[in-house]
Amino acid sequence: MWNSIQCAVQGRSHVKDGIPCQDKTFYSNVNDVQVIALADGAGSAQFSHYGAETVTKFICSELSEQFDFYFAEEDGVIVKQQVMSGVIKCLQEQAAELKCEMKDLASTLLVVAVKEEKFIIAHIGDGVIGYLKDDELKIASQPENGEFVNTTIFTTSKDVLMTMKLIKGSLGQIRGFILMSDGTEVSLYNKKEKRLADVLKKIMKMSILISSDKIEEQLQQSFTLVVSQATTDDCSIAILMDDRDEFKGFMKLSHCEKCNLLKIESNSSKKRIKRYSDILLFLQKRQSLVNVARYIHLKPKYAKRYVQKLCELNLIEKTNHSCYQTLVKMN
Amino acid sequence: MDNNMLLRIEDLVNNPTPRVPICLCLDTSGSMGAVEGECVKTGETIYEDGRTWNLVTGGTSRIDELQKGVEQFYKAIRDDEIAVYSAEICIVTFDNKATCVLDFANIERQEVVPELKPIGDTAMGEGVNLALDLLERRKQEYKDKGVDYYQPWLVLMTDGVPNGDVSELNRAVNRTVEMINQKKLTVFPIGIGNETDMSTLNSFSPKRPALKLQGLKFQEFFAWLSKSVSKTSQSTPGESVKLDLEGIKGWAEL
Incomplete structure (x- = not known):
């Protein structure tokens, strides 16, 4: 049994300029595959909030249906190519619908899928993917910014296959996964030490003790009043936590x-x-x-x-x- | 309701604010002492910076206005709640030689803008090369300390024709153009007065033409520049910071 928690809040500059929250998260539990995904729409892309929503939904569905195939495939390039061809097809269809260019739907993409004892992680662009193992928070994938802080790779970038990160493995002692956007990074990821804030461990553990609805409500409040005050950008987070210890109350x-x-x-x-x-x-x-x-x-x-x-x-x-x-x- | 917070301010990590390194590369050659406005000739002349000048009393010199503009720039940055933590400025002057008169540091530590004095020739190539070296060094310092940064800015202001070492000038142009084409530098070449060699300034800017300052509107230019720094320091990945061309109209001629 796995619990998921998601939260996305509109950045202060987006509130001021009337721009929708471009950070999107999605969770699915289909075919015994648990998937959390997070995408941060590109600041300059007109419809990136739609693009971010589309790719999170697509990747959750794709990994639910194709988990075994992707996990068994030894050649990571084939996996990346197949995943990205699906992402691009999805974005092309949406671009046609919205009568815009595909680049107007650009976003980052972070995803973790878990089935039984196996997991797959994929990451395009900035944001951080972490995991909880042996009661310690660790980093699975760091942000991929260019030289400058306001540059990164997006789903629509030409060199996406070159920089996309793909990880698979067995869960072992891993108890949970965490995805965050660059807005959240500012407050909850120490860039110099490449370390996640300790409070995330508490939140991950709380997700077992408290109902998802309640914890999401509190997280939303904390993000609005604390995390989003440290940046002008949108802030989002998605957590997948193993409840195998079966907390009975x-x-x-x-x-x-x-x-x-x-x-x-x-x-x-x-x-x-x-x-x-x-x-x-x-x-x-x-x-x-x-x-x-x-x-x-x-x-x-x-x-x-x-x-x-x-x-x-x-x-x-x-x-x-x-x-x-x-x-x-x-x- | 604060009791219901899952995380509090003390739980957050303290990442340094991403920096915008800016180098002001300023012409302080003798011609920057040229005066505009009401003035009276003294009858004396002086040969400097490649030409003969009439000495006058009264009027406003270019260098005085530039000095006020730079001070205004610092004030505007200090008054901006975001730019004050992100902008880092260094000042290079060029006359007979290139000099770093104010090295990179946190704005709050740069209490006084050094006095700019007009003297000698226009070693522009040497000035730009020193400016690029200092920007590179600062970026390396950011990398070593794990500080994120934005694309560096080079503001080049001159009122004349470069008359320093030709090979240095060519090297400066090549380095600048290469960095701009690789999207590693933003350059603002600004001409002052009517005697500026705009073609040389344009050679530093392959993507857009150099700008010519209207009269002595240094303060308007630096006010615009500080707003642009503020905007850039809030930009997020994928967001192209568009320069406010309407804002430029107040101080420049394209």
Whole structure:
């Protein structure tokens, strides 16, 4: 079982100039193939937001249908040629429909497909592809910019086959994959050290504990208020996370696992853990702080400490009416 | 609602702002001391920069206006919230020789623009070669430190005819043209006054003609330049930054 999370927000300069968000993401789960794709439409291409959407949908469908063929093919050039001929055909059809040139649909393309224990990665242009292995975030494919930061390779570039990156392999200890556009790179990829921000590991792990809808909602909010403030460009991210450990809910965790999740000492008292558990159970229905305090028999100022800690860990959320609600799956 | 954030400012990595390296390559030959506006001849003459000049009192000299323009450029960049972190400027002057009077550094560290003084001949080739060398060195420094950068800019301003070493001039033209054709350099050749050798300036710019400054509108030019820097420093891959030709009309004749 795999979970996917996607998020794309319009850049500040695009909001100002009335240009749509040119970053697009797509996820598909067909034929037991999980695919996430992300494309960043070229700034100067008039319809690049359409182009980005088209190529993400196409590549997800193509890899779902042809995963075994592509994985078995030893010659990477043949795979690249076949993938790109499909991409180009798709873009040509769309260009005819929109009565524009194909270059008006230019975008980057990042994709990860997983089937059973196998994976395929493809990357055109900038943006970063990372993965989580042995509890460490690693880089699978770095951004392909030219010499200058505002140049890159696009799906419609002449030399796309020369620079397109293709990787395949066995999952082994890999637990998840992450795709990001260059706008997100600014905040979440250390270019000098070629390292992804540690917070991404937390987000990937949270995707197992919390429903995809909720985590996407929080991610959208974080990207709008934090990530997109560091750049004028669109920002997007797509995550695919393995849920094979089968998190059955907070109440099924051992004492030690609960301590770990709550980031408290493993020798913490059972009473303390029970208090957290009680709050999480009680907040499965939206409640005010006063009600929480009453429920766990503490004064509100002491109950607030527990509630704040759970908020910081993103296990509960504060809702619009100064109430709180549990996010983490309980049972 | 801030409590619901999955990531906070302190979680973000701190990447350096991508830089736009700009070299102002300025003619400070004797002819830049030429005066326009109301002035009175003193009756004395002087031979400099290949010709005889009447000495005058009053009026406004080209070099004074250029000095004000460069200072205005720095101010405009400092006032722009994005350009101030991305633009990096160096100033090369050329007269009898080429000199780097202000080396590349963060704008905030370049507190004072050096005083420009008109003297001697017009060693333009030497000036441009030094400017290109400094731009190359700066790019290497960016690469070594893992700092992203945009295409470098060379602003070449002159009011006369080059009279330095001919082979240096030819080398400068060839290097500049090659870099422009390889999309590795943006050049702005600007002629000042009516005596500029526009054909030489044009030879530095294979893609578009050199521009001639209207009168002494240095400040208007540098205001336009700073806006263009700001626009470039916000550009994203695939976005061609179109020069605002309407904006040029205020200070240049094509």
